Amino acid sequence: MFNQSWPRAILLLDGDAFFASCEQAVDPALLGKPVVTGKERNIVSAASYEARALGITRGVTLWDAKKRCPQLVVLPSDYETYSIFSKRVFEIMRRYTPTVEEYSIDEGFADLTGLRRLHHLNYRDITKKMQLEIHKELGITVSAGLSITKTLAKIAAKKQKPAGFTAISGRDLPTALSDLLVGDIWNIGPSTAELLNRFGIKTAEQFAGASLEQVGKILTKPGVAVWNEINGRMVYPVAVQQGAPVQSISKMKTFTPPSNNKSYVYSQLMKNLDNACAKARRHLLLAKKIIIVLRKNDFRTYGLEAKLSRPSAFPLELSSVVEELFMKTYEKDIFYRATGVLLVDLMGNTVFQPSLFDDTVKIEKILFAYRAIDELREKYGKYVICQGSALSSVVSPAHSGGENSGGRCAEPDRKKRLLKGETKRRHLPLPLFRGTV
Amino acid sequence: MPRIFHTFSILPLLGFGLESCHSRGFSASYRSASGGNGGVRPASWPSPAEEELQDTLSFDEWLMPRKESSFLLPVGSTDMQEAGILPGDTLIVEKGFPAHPNDVVVVDLHGSWKLRRLNRQDKNLSSPEKEDCRLVGVVTAVIRKYH
Numbered sequence: 001m002f003n004q005s006w007p008r009a010i011l012l013l014d015g016d017a018f019f020a021s022c023e024q025a026v027d028p029a030l031l032g033k034p035v036v037t038g039k040e041r042n043i044v045s046a047a048s049y050e051a052r053a054l055g056i057t058r059g060v061t062l063w064d065a066k067k068r069c070p071q072l073v074v075l076p077s078d079y080e081t082y083s084i085f086s087k088r089v090f091e092i093m094r095r096y097t098p099t100v101e102e103y104s105i106d107e108g109f110a111d112l113t114g115l116r117r118l119h120h121l122n123y124r125d126i127t128k129k130m131q132l133e134i135h136k137e138l139g140i141t142v143s144a145g146l147s148i149t150k151t152l153a154k155i156a157a158k159k160q161k162p163a164g165f166t167a168i169s170g171r172d173l174p175t176a177l178s179d180l181l182v183g184d185i186w187n188i189g190p191s192t193a194e195l196l197n198r199f200g201i202k203t204a205e206q207f208a209g210a211s212l213e214q215v216g217k218i219l220t221k222p223g224v225a226v227w228n229e230i231n232g233r234m235v236y237p238v239a240v241q242q243g244a245p246v247q248s249i250s251k252m253k254t255f256t257p258p259s260n261n262k263s264y265v266y267s268q269l270m271k272n273l274d275n276a277c278a279k280a281r282r283h284l285l286l287a288k289k290i291i292i293v294l295r296k297n298d299f300r301t302y303g304l305e306a307k308l309s310r311p312s313a314f315p316l317e318l319s320s321v322v323e324e325l326f327m328k329t330y331e332k333d334i335f336y337r338a339t340g341v342l343l344v345d346l347m348g349n350t351v352f353q354p355s356l357f358d359d360t361v362k363i364e365k366i367l368f369a370y371r372a373i374d375e376l377r378e379k380y381g382k383y384v385i386c387q388g389s390a391l392s393s394v395v396s397p398a399h400s401g402g403e404n405s406g407g408r409c410a411e412p413d414r415k416k417r418l419l420k421g422e423t424k425r426r427h428l429p430l431p432l433f434r435g436t437v
Numbered sequence: 438m439p440r441i442f443h444t445f446s447i448l449p450l451l452g453f454g455l456e457s458c459h460s461r462g463f464s465a466s467y468r469s470a471s472g473g474n475g476g477v478r479p480a481s482w483p484s485p486a487e488e489e490l491q492d493t494l495s496f497d498e499w500l501m502p503r504k505e506s507s508f509l510l511p512v513g514s515t516d517m518q519e520a521g522i523l524p525g526d527t528l529i530v531e532k533g534f535p536a537h538p539n540d541v542v543v544v545d546l547h548g549s550w551k552l553r554r555l556n557r558q559d560k561n562l563s564s565p566e567k568e569d570c571r572l573v574g575v576v577t578a579v580i581r582k583y584h
Contacts, residue, residue: 137505137532420527432509433549437515437551
């Protein structure tokens, strides 16, 4: 298909059981043992390869996991440590190329095109060197996918795990996709996959082999982009900015045990509103639209959205809107397990134009109040001040141990083992080995 | 030497980027000039202190020249008392870099971590695997914080 093997070289490094691997890297006693994280949510959020070998997968309840494997080590998530490892993986990638995209906490794309001569290595060996350095310096493994577009690199990285390396060059192209279903392609959702299936396109190879005319008829623009990508024509470049640009902000939190107490569920929603707005203000953004989400105990999720007459990131202004949406969504006597707030249609807060009918003095006062609130949160932690209606989510006994019912034991080790000078909230930005010497 | 600028006179100067001035100092004086009432503010030459301090190390850089591979490890035993490492100290341990004779290192002995000083015979420890003794990392700094 391609007369050149590497018109571009796009690499994806994907952490192997990332959260569990980080835990094993800081605690020698966990090496070789089945480890899962997610204690604070009562659900497995990551399972080490030893745990996976015993049939434990992501999303299983801890109760089921423990039943299947009594010797299972269950840990609360320590996102601070995972984030440090994540940043370090990207730093090691940047030793080889400045074009690194931090795609998620455990996945990073890199564009290696044209760097063979600089490093006196071929693309495969550059990748292997990165993997080796990550393993030696961080004690975790990553799997690599090397190809000529991001979508193909993503496919390659999934082929061999853990610590795997798979290359799909331009010359390998149509055949490398033969054993892959369309639904497993990055950016092809279940409904798109079903649609393609109905037209007889079942495997990625069939999808790649379809004509533009055919694809254009079935799919919209994003679908055609994926079709181009798996045919080796780059549509998505490796985006260098750290993390994706903020397009929406969502704060969704599960609380355990589930509750049918209206004011408690509402306070949870308000806490999410507080946190989502604080994040928006931190990024100097205002939202034009707000969505609230309530998740019932059976995982069925309901949401409502509202357009705002004026962009805002201030709970004082938004709480009345959120209350209205909540009243319309909430059903009596139903147990809820999670609430969420999404801020979408974001814009910069620099061009803040109150309309003719707005009370500008009041707006000034609100701005002033939130400057003070943000300073307080910065200095004393995010729960030091909140909307009155969010109070019961913050001071309820369920909250005292971090977020949920696990209580103190669901707090990560890093929060309990403090070095001199560290506070519960602020730690040195280095991973702390568990245990002492 | 203090000088007086009018706002309108600074703009063209900025465009030229006067060779002998730091553009940073100029943009700062421009900001203060435009922010005031009347538009006239003294704009002084920037202090050389800022420039001179470019070449200093932060404590972070000094303690962790290779931050990506540095970890913290608290000390609990008196094993390395003779090297001045006491319980309560915090070690900075660097992973993935070769150890040299005389280095204090963290080794994994049958699954438990110990502090050791490398002597000449241990040289092959610096290659990661050696039967029941594995090199975890090299101790690059010891921190004892009193307050």
